Amino acid sequence: MNSDPFIEELRALVGDHGLLLGDDMTPHLTGARYGAGRARCVIRPASIDEVREVVKLCVREGVRLVPQGANTGLVGASTPDASGGQVVLSLSRLRGHCEIDVANRSVTVDAGMTLWALNERLEPHGLWFPIDLGADPSIGGMVATNTGGTRLVRYGDVRHNLMALDVVLLDPPGELAHFGSALRKDNTGYDFKQLFVGTAGAGGVIVRATLEVHPKPRQSATALVVPASDEAVIALLEALERDLGDFFSAFEGMSATAMRAAFEHVPSLRNPFAPEPVPDFAVLIELESSSSPQYTGLELQETLNRFLEAHFDTLVANAVIGDREELWALRHSITEGARRMGRPIAFDVSVPRSRMMDFRRAAGAMAAARFPQLVVVDFGHIADGGIHYNLIWPADAAVAYDDATVAGLRDALYAIVVEDFGGSYSAEHGVGAHNLGYYAKYTSATGKRIAGGLRAMLDPQGLCGTVDLSAGG
Amino acid sequence: MNSDPFIEELRALVGDHGLLLGDDMTPHLTGARYGAGRARCVIRPASIDEVREVVKLCVREGVRLVPQGANTGLVGASTPDASGGQVVLSLSRLRGHCEIDVANRSVTVDAGMTLWALNERLEPHGLWFPIDLGADPSIGGMVATNTGGTRLVRYGDVRHNLMALDVVLLDPPGELAHFGSALRKDNTGYDFKQLFVGTAGAGGVIVRATLEVHPKPRQSATALVVPASDEAVIALLEALERDLGDFFSAFEGMSATAMRAAFEHVPSLRNPFAPEPVPDFAVLIELESSSSPQYTGLELQETLNRFLEAHFDTLVANAVIGDREELWALRHSITEGARRMGRPIAFDVSVPRSRMMDFRRAAGAMAAARFPQLVVVDFGHIADGGIHYNLIWPADAAVAYDDATVAGLRDALYAIVVEDFGGSYSAEHGVGAHNLGYYAKYTSATGKRIAGGLRAMLDPQGLCGTVDLSAGG
Structure with missing residues (x-):
């Protein structure tokens, strides 16, 4: 028992197993890269009805909810945040429905199901949800973030593959809204589910999603x-898009x-360029x-090789055709390698593709001039x-590393991205x-004005999520 | 000169050529299938600035605008509508920017550019905007409708290919808003442009759009x-999606x-099934x-033929491999053929694909029982x-045809679509x-409540477009 009657009311809604206090909260208080705070409690409802009751209670008490x-x-x-007054609403136990x-x-899956678990369920049917990420996020989190990943150019982001969404609203408190349908064509006014995509939990608690899934690849070429x-x-x-789109x-x-x-910091990697320089x-x-x-007679690696040969010298100086896992291991080892070099300052940006290489030159010149102590380690989804x-x-x-310099770097780099190149500070x-x-x-x-109107309409007390998109300050 | 000072103010904004009165308005007053009304005038601004001024003036005067x-x-x-008090805002002259x-x-194109004109511009680059429709709509109208078409299963609808949108707002009157960017990845909060997609002109006047375009096909198989x-x-x-996705x-x-x-009403068509029954x-x-x-060595028609052979008897009873244009001519002649049989009562519906054939049986049984005088002539984008x-x-x-019977049919059919099959009354x-x-x-x-909130925020006087999505009655 806890002396806080609000905590006891929450416990009555979800049971002992659904409530975490003290040290049990630890994994829920610190983010994977940024964010570390305190919480009044972590609540883990196991059904949509429990989510509805939790939301109702938190709205009644005016308590801020952090969907996770x-x-x-x-x-x-x-x-x-650091206040200790917020309640973390973990959807991790809401994963029974698939x-x-x-x-x-x-x-159609519950918000707490993870990407990898979903793909395991889809596998026997020759299907997958092809948003390809390094992590294993929950489906609800993927919707709230609108994740993209390395294969976006072929499959689109989450928004492109979202058919319907169930959301528990703050107003009326605990109302369960269903937006969209399991249809590919449904042009009947506003697509309301868009209001909950990529908004970091603002406006309501995502509890279930219907996703379009795709046939699994049978062959690949690298x-x-x-x-x-x-x-x-x-x-x-x-040329690749034109000839092998x-x-x-x-x-x-x-x-x-x-x-x-x-190569230097991940010893298991083989450098295919050696002894030539990287x-x-x-x-x-x-x-x-x-x-x-x-039916197709297609041999995809042969196809890619023929393409590369045709463009040798004009576009291609060298090409390593190797084991797929080995080549991707290089790409996936960059983050670890960079971390071993020192302290990474991460930027997840985008620019129009047509300006990508110009952007790299401009950003590199700025960094060399103003932050000569730093090493640029850039990689990404150029397509x-x-x-x-x-x-x-x-x-x-x-x-030595200092926060003020890093803050200056962020200002300078985002200015180039957004102001000079029409890009995004969060791709x-x-x-x-x-x-x-x-x-x-x-x-x-x-x-911001429209976001404010949406907030006033969907969450008048401003209780859901960690960001206020009407202000952002 | 017109005796209406409001008309003269409009004329001063857009010039004589930009204003239509009397019989000149006729093509703008009647829709392609439904809708016939009267207007105070048709105004045809030739620049975004002119649109802004027109919107400002209409908001000041509280005059309803019908973007077209x-x-x-x-x-x-x-x-x-029939009141004669509305102003048709035709975007047909706003097509200079591409x-x-x-x-x-x-x-990036102006709203008044048409689909076919756009594809003509894209053609030299081996690109196209692949929303395939029977008509030649404007890009702005395509966004406001979220058109799909016959190749949606490959390319998605307009929403899937929309990167950015410029909209002239009603509040503040005439404000030009830019939503989105020429980026494929930009996860920075609300995707505001979604509020103007598929909403039939509610909330603002679409004046410009940035679209993702695609490599043109080099071969096809039919x-x-x-x-x-x-x-x-x-x-x-x-099987097709799994094996030839x-x-x-x-x-x-x-x-x-x-x-x-x-076949019976379009004499130019050849019936490939003859002398067997259809x-x-x-x-x-x-x-x-x-x-x-x-590079691929792919022969697509051969590929399709091999697939069909492999499924002969089990899934395929017969297959006509013929000239592409000739086969599509059959599909495209249905509407004309149906029109020659009598008076068509059109339904543009969708259901989950898994239930499509069940839906056809249920709808057919209802029609046979309750409307035996009617002939079902159904076709569509099953995928x-x-x-x-x-x-x-x-x-x-x-x-004889009567409106009350048709109204009863519409109620009955939409009830099956929406209530029994989870489908849409407007696909x-x-x-x-x-x-x-x-x-x-x-x-x-x-x-409807959210739509009402959006209307209060974006168009408080309710002046833009022909539909009120907060009520709909």
């Missing part, structure tokens, strides 16, 4: 390609420093085909204009406490 | 397939009556590939769950005066 999925987000949007409609190529020049990078992307699924750019970070830039290209070779433009503060740098990670200041700076007054 | 693109919509959403970013695979049974239709669809672009179902309507149901299947056969479930009142029927045509009563009936109270 698998807590894998990278901008501090799913962890409480209804696959194979003929409709759709699935190559690590060194473009013939800086200009050749985007020209190669254009049916299959094109990933185009992951990596700078020399990013590749060296991986090139200035390389692209991991992947094609996928879900079709049956029995969708996204780039993780990370910088490392080396462990052995002459100047795929969403908006949370970590970047809310830039939301305030770069969101139009009109946008 | 190419006026090709099918639900009466782009024509004025900026193609080939490397970004995007295009077959007119007779499924082995009713159950085989959806099984065939599943990279290329699958259309799966157009046609009933025997639909095909007969075309089958109960057939599907026009299309595959498309944008890839270069030089996305859409079906044009049209009924014909034959010219030679014993009972792709949107919401307009023609079906607003069903919007009122089938939209949740929560949805």
Whole structure:
């Protein structure tokens, strides 16, 4: 028993197992990259009805709710603030429902089910939900963030694959709203579910989603390609889409420093360029085909090889055709390699693809001039204009890491991204406490006014989620 | 000169050429299928600034504005009511801007540019905007309707391909808002542009859009397939997506009556089934590939033929492999054939694909029992769950056409679609005066409440567009 009657009321709604206090809360209080706070309690309802009751009670008491999925987000949007007064509403136990409609190529799942668990369920049907991420987020969290991932250019983001959403509203408190349907065509006015996509939990608690799912690939082709020049990078992307657009699924750019970070600090990796020096830039290209070779006669790796040969010298300087897992291991080892170099300062930005290489030059010049102690370790999803433009503060740098310098760097880099290149300061990670200041700076007054109207309508007390999109300050 | 000072103020904003009165208004007053009214005038601004001034003036005067693109919509959403007090705001002259970013695979166009004109501009770059429709709508109208078309299963609808939107707001009057960006990844809070997609002009005047465009197909494969049974239709669809998903672009179902309507009334058509009887149901299947056969070695028609052979008897009873244009001519002649049989009563509905054939049986049984004088002539985009479930009142029927019977039919059919099958009463045509009563009936109270809040925020006097999504009555 707890002396706080509010806690006891919550416990009565969800049972002992549904309530965490004290040290049991720890995994729910700190984010995967940013965000660390305190909470009054963590509540883990196991049914939609329990979520409704929890919301009702918190609205009655005017208590701020922090909806949390698998807590894998990278901008501090799913962890409480330092006040200790907020309640973390973990959806992790809400995962009992999973209804696959194979003929409709759709699935309806509870918000707490994770991506990998969902894909396990889909696997026997030859289907998958193809948002490809390093982490294993919950479906509700993926909707609230609108996650993208490495195969966005082929499958789109969560928004593109979302058919319907069940949301527990704050007003009327605890009302369960169903928006959308298991239909691909339904043009009957506002698509209300859009109001809950990518808004970091603002407006209501996502409890269930209906998703479009896709046939699993049967073959893939991979190559690590060194473009013939800086200009050749985007020209190669254009050629791939024009000539192999049916299959094109990933185009992951990596700078020399990013590749060296991986090779030097992740001993299990083999450097396929050795003994030659690591090139200035390389692209991991992947094609996928879900079709049956029995009918198509397609040999995808051969197809990719023929394409690369045809563009040798003009667009392609070198290409490594190797084991798929091995090539992707390089891409996936960059983050770890960078971390071992020092302290990473992460940027998840995007620009129009046509300006990607210009952006890299401009950002690199700024960093070299103003932050010479830092090492740029950039890599990303060039095909969708996204780039993780990370910088490392080396462990052995002459100047010690300090927050003010990092704040100056963030201001300077986002100014280049947004003001000079028409890009985004958060390409795929969403908006949370970590970047809310830039939301305030770069969101139009009109946008904030509309967000304010939505907040007044959906959550008049401002109780749901960690961000206020009407202000952002 | 006109004696109405308001008209003269409008004329001063747009010039003589931008203002239509009297008989000159005629093409703007009647919709392509439904909707016929009167207007105070038709105003045709030629620039975004002119649109802003017109909106400002109409807001000041409290005059209702009917935004109109190419006026090709099918639900009466782009024509004025009978009052004669509304102003038709035609965007047809706003088409000067067309900026193609080939490397970004995007295009920014004024709202009045039409689909075919846009595709002409894209053609030299090997690109297209692949929303495939019978009509030639304006881009602004396509956004306001969220059009889909026959290739939705491959490319998605307009919403899926919309990157940014410029909208002239009613409040503050004439404010130009820019929502979104030429980015594929931009997760920075609300995606405000969604508030203007598929809402029939509610909330603001769409003046410019940035669209994602796609590589044009280089080869296609077509077959007119007779499924082995009713159950085989959806099984065939599943097999196609599983085995040829990279290329699958259309799966157009046609009933025997639909095909007969075309063969009997459109003399230029050849009946490929003759002398055998027309089958109960057939599907026009299309595959498309944008890839270069030089690299893939793919022969798409061969691929489709092999697939069909492999499924002969189990799923496929018969297949006509013929000239692509000729096979599509059958599909495109149904509407004309039906019109020559009598008076069509059109239904643009959708259901989950898994329930499509059950829906057809249920709807057919209802029609036979309650409306025996009518002939069902149904066809549609089975792969996305859409079906044009049209009924014909034959010219030679014993009972004469009457509106009350048609109203009863609409109630009965939509009840089956929405209440029994979880479907939509407007799959792709949107919401307009023609079906607003069903919007009122089938939209949740929560949805209407949110729509009302948006209306209060974006258009407090309720001046923009022909529908009130907060009420719908």
